[in-house]
Amino acid sequence: MVVVGAGLAGVICAQTLRRAGVPVAVLDRGRRIGGRMATRRVDRRPVDLGASYLTAADPGVVAVVEDWRRRGLARPWTDTFAVAGSPATTGPLRWGTPFGLRSLVEDLAEGLEVTSGITVDSVRRHGDGWLVGDRPARAVVLAMPDPQAHRLLDESTRVDLPTAAEFEPVLALVATWPDRTWDFDGLFVNDHPVLAWVADDGRRRGDDAPVLVAHSTPGFAAGHLDARAAAKPAVIGAVRVVWGVRAPTATLIHRWTFARPSGARPQPYALTDHQLGLCGDGWAEKPRVEAAFLSGQSLGQALADRLDL
Numbered sequence: 001m002v003v004v005g006a007g008l009a010g011v012i013c014a015q016t017l018r019r020a021g022v023p024v025a026v027l028d029r030g031r032r033i034g035g036r037m038a039t040r041r042v043d044r045r046p047v048d049l050g051a052s053y054l055t056a057a058d059p060g061v062v063a064v065v066e067d068w069r070r071r072g073l074a075r076p077w078t079d080t081f082a083v084a085g086s087p088a089t090t091g092p093l094r095w096g097t098p099f100g101l102r103s104l105v106e107d108l109a110e111g112l113e114v115t116s117g118i119t120v121d122s123v124r125r126h127g128d129g130w131l132v133g134d135r136p137a138r139a140v141v142l143a144m145p146d147p148q149a150h151r152l153l154d155e156s157t158r159v160d161l162p163t164a165a166e167f168e169p170v171l172a173l174v175a176t177w178p179d180r181t182w183d184f185d186g187l188f189v190n191d192h193p194v195l196a197w198v199a200d201d202g203r204r205r206g207d208d209a210p211v212l213v214a215h216s217t218p219g220f221a222a223g224h225l226d227a228r229a230a231a232k233p234a235v236i237g238a239v240r241v242v243w244g245v246r247a248p249t250a251t252l253i254h255r256w257t258f259a260r261p262s263g264a265r266p267q268p269y270a271l272t273d274h275q276l277g278l279c280g281d282g283w284a285e286k287p288r289v290e291a292a293f294l295s296g297q298s299l300g301q302a303l304a305d306r307l308d309l
């Protein structure tokens with residue numbers, strides 16, 4: 001069987017199948033696995049470009065995170081974030097990582113057959129099974145945002161699925177300074193036209209490097225998806241005004257066209273009678289890293305039970 005997408009959901013889905021004895025191949029178009037748990041080297045440091053942190057409430061996920069903590073892969077970061085113009089807000093414990101969030105997906109992928117750098121362009125019915133690109137498979141999982149999954153399928157397949165969830169874009173700016181002139185772990189910016197959130201990348205990683213990662217509002221990103229260079233000064237300007245920092249010494253900007261679903265969905269995954277599965281953070285009440293984990297895991301279990309028959 002084939003899993004397309006080696007983000008967290010695809011990797012945990014494939015690992016669940018593999019542990020149940022189902023042979024599984026994982027394909028991903030990225031150069032590295034991890035999807036939106038993306039990490040890029042900036043000044044030789046692993047900077048988180050996508051998800052800022054993870055939280056864990058489900059007992060199974062708590063156990064996995066605790067294992068990562070024990071092995072030095074995850075670290076408790078903070079439960080308190082600043083809010084621009086308002087008192088700080090406290091919530092669940094947020095976990096960061098010394099090596100970047102991608103390292104957690106890589107850890108979970110241990111032992112899996114994963115091929116990176118392959119873009120699947122279609123998934124079609126083929127006899128009793130499927131053709132994933134030109135690769136035959138008895139069953140297939142699309143572990144990615146709905147807009148990406150649905151464009152691989154033809155109309156006759158899409159009718160078996162719930163309506164596609166809509167996803168919102170985000171632009172992520174990485175900015176570095178010679179020294180730290182702010183004092184927060186993370187900063188929510190409410191009702192701003194450009195800026196939604198700023199994370200202190202050094203503090204979440206634990207090395208205190210003076211690096212911030214700022215996320216734009218979906219509205220600002222939607223207007224600048226094809227004009228990232230032009231968007232950069234606006235995001236930098238917003239960070240400087242909101243927190244009164246000097247101009248950064250280096251910046252880069254990344255586009256997330258499908259950053260997060262705009263709505264919630266109660267089902268944890270989709271699975272058709274023809275063994276086509278969809279999973280990911282779009283299959284959750286609250287889209288986030290933990291939701292992607294649980295969606296991929298529950299689809300993997302459901303498929304393993306079915307393929308066992």
Ligand SMILES: Cc1cc2nc3c(=O)[nH]c(=O)nc-3n(C[C@H](O)[C@H](O)[C@H](O)COP(=O)(O)OP(=O)(O)OC[C@H]3O[C@@H](n4cnc5c(N)ncnc54)[C@H](O)[C@@H]3O)c2cc1C
Binds near residue numbers: 119259
């Ligand atoms: C800017 C941003 C901030 C976020 N902040 C947080 C946060 O602070 N906390 C939190 O819990 N969550 C956060 N999230 C959400 C979190 O990143 C996601 O919930 C989680 O990573 C989703 O994992 P996934 O496996 O469902 O999807 P993805 O990580 O998107 O994985 C999909 C994979 O499919 C692959 N793929 C797509 N199409 C194809 C194709 N045709 N062929 C081959 N491969 C393909 C992609 O390369 C990708 O690797 C954030 C996300 C973004 C973008």
